[in-house]
Amino acid sequence: xxxxxxxxxxxxxxxxxxxxxxxxxxxxxxxxxxxxxxxxxxxxxxxxxxxxxxxxxxxxxxxxxxxxxxxxxxxxxxxxxxxxxxxxxxxxxxxxxxxxxxxxxxxxxxxxxxxxxxxxxxxxxxxxxxxxxxxxxxxxxxxxxxxxxxxxxxxxxxxxxxxxxxxxxxxxxxxxxxxxxxxxxxxxxxxxxxxxxxxxxxxxxxxxxxxxxxxxxxxxxxxxxxxxxxxxxxxxxxxxxxxxxxxxxxxxxxxxxxxxxxxxxxxxxxxxxxxxxxxxxxxxxxxxxxxxxxxxxxxxxxxxxxxxxxxxxxxxxxxxxxxxxxxxxxxxxxxxxxxxxxxxxxxxxxxxxxxxxxxxxxxxxxxxxxxx
Numbered sequence: 001x002x003x004x005x006x007x008x009x010x011x012x013x014x015x016x017x018x019x020x021x022x023x024x025x026x027x028x029x030x031x032x033x034x035x036x037x038x039x040x041x042x043x044x045x046x047x048x049x050x051x052x053x054x055x056x057x058x059x060x061x062x063x064x065x066x067x068x069x070x071x072x073x074x075x076x077x078x079x080x081x082x083x084x085x086x087x088x089x090x091x092x093x094x095x096x097x098x099x100x101x102x103x104x105x106x107x108x109x110x111x112x113x114x115x116x117x118x119x120x121x122x123x124x125x126x127x128x129x130x131x132x133x134x135x136x137x138x139x140x141x142x143x144x145x146x147x148x149x150x151x152x153x154x155x156x157x158x159x160x161x162x163x164x165x166x167x168x169x170x171x172x173x174x175x176x177x178x179x180x181x182x183x184x185x186x187x188x189x190x191x192x193x194x195x196x197x198x199x200x201x202x203x204x205x206x207x208x209x210x211x212x213x214x215x216x217x218x219x220x221x222x223x224x225x226x227x228x229x230x231x232x233x234x235x236x237x238x239x240x241x242x243x244x245x246x247x248x249x250x251x252x253x254x255x256x257x258x259x260x261x262x263x264x265x266x267x268x269x270x271x272x273x274x275x276x277x278x279x280x281x282x283x284x285x286x287x288x289x290x291x292x293x294x295x296x297x298x299x300x301x302x303x304x305x306x307x308x309x310x311x312x313x314x315x316x317x318x319x320x321x322x323x324x325x326x327x328x329x330x331x332x333x334x335x336x337x338x339x340x341x342x343x344x345x346x347x348x349x350x351x352x353x354x355x356x357x358x359x360x361x362x363x364x365x366x367x368x369x370x371x372x
Contacts, residue, residue: 071096289314
């Protein structure tokens with residue numbers, strides 16, 4: 001899981017830099033991705049799709065979520081103007097406003113603060129907001145054209161008619177049939193009671209579904225915020241820390257030996273660590289202790305390791321065999337002495353030495369380099 005998390009972090013960093021930096025002519029980072037327009041404090045993307053590529057309101061929101069965003073909202077006149085300014089064309093644009101329980105609601109759960117912004121005599125469930133030629137119109141959420149259709153309010157339920165009582169006497173077979181009818185009527189009443197119970201349960205389930213939907217929306221919002229936060233971290237780490245502010249394959253303080261970046265932690269006493277402590281420090285840097293599957297990687301580790309105190313690498317004995325931290329076996333047994341339990345590998349003056357994992361040394365971290 002740690003390896004997958006580290007790979008995800010590197011992948012997210014690569015995506016962030018590709019999206020916010022490398023797509024620009026000078027390769028310098030911008031606050032919005034390429035194709036998005038900045039109106040502080042937000043980025044906007046107006047999707048100009050030719051027919052039949054237009055979408056319903058729900059489909060448009062799903063498309064936005066796929067871009068780590070959501071349909072546009074406006075809590076004040078400045079944000080309203082930002083939406084209007086970035087939306088051109090004759091076919092209309094969905095925004096993040098629709099009717100829920102008879103009230104206009106934004107996709108972030110907040111209320112519409114100024115009802116004069118949208119032309120709607122009475123908000124009815126099933127209506128969504130469309131920006132069309134400088135105005136906000138209320139149209140059916142399933143609408144996919146640039147023009148609004150008139151939406152009828154739903155009719156009320158018909159009253160159930162009461163059964164007229166039987167006032168004449170029956171005899172013989174007719175009396176038996178009438179008795180059967182009464183039994184069936186009683187059974188029908190029981191079924192109606194059961195239906196009412198099921199309707200109550202259904203309402204409870206709908207309430208639970210709405211609660212879960214809200215939780216999913218909250219999680220989506222948090223995930224989008226996390227993506228932006230990760231993008232900012234990636235740009236700060238790989239780009240803005242450099243003198244020319246251009247992105248590098250490794251973070252500042254890491255050395256590049258393709259295809260990896262290495263950090264040599266030459267901690268002084270008493271800040272040196274045991275093998276386990278050193279590995280935890282590397283994980284905190286979205287990396288792991290260095291591994292070598294071939295002579296080139298072994299040379300990369302050895303080349304930049306200086307000093308008389310020794311550096312931990314990602315090799316230790318498990319079940320009587322030398323194992324790398326990524327789970328692979330040591331491919332060349334001549335690189336280090338025979339394995340014994342509770343031993344770990346330290347790079348010491350150009351050689352790999354097996355020592356107790358509880359000793360304290362400096363250490364080497366490794367992570368995948370970015371493509372820039």
